[in-house]
Amino acid sequence: MNTNMTKAELVASVAEKSETSKATAEKVIKALLESIQGALVEKRSVTLVGFGTFYTNERAARKGRNPRTNEEIEIAAATVPKFKAGKGLKDAVNA
Numbered sequence: 244m245n246t247n248m249t250k251a252e253l254v255a256s257v258a259e260k261s262e263t264s265k266a267t268a269e270k271v272i273k274a275l276l277e278s279i280q281g282a283l284v285e286k287r288s289v290t291l292v293g294f295g296t297f298y299t300n301e302r303a304a305r306k307g308r309n310p311r312t313n314e315e316i317e318i319a320a321a322t323v324p325k326f327k328a329g330k331g332l333k334d335a336v337n338a
Contacts, residue, residue: 293331
């Protein structure tokens with residue numbers, strides 16, 4: 244059994260729970276994800292009380308090794324997206 248939920252399954256679930264069409268649910272999900280992504284691009288966090296917080300974190304430049312050649316390489320600094328689960332989500336998963 245596949246333990247991952249696909250986007251199509253998510254759309255179907257949202258459509259059923261909100262009693263709307265799959266097309267409407269897909270538009271809403273797409274708008275939600277674009278809004279979260281836009282906020283993260285602007286270095287803003289998105290907090291959904293009881294669910295969690297999406298935010299960005301700066302990762303400093305560092306040295307690494309190429310596993311094939313064992314040659315030392317420079318890994319550039321980067322901004323990475325992060326998610327911290329809220330209490331409601333943690334409680335639901337652990338129930």
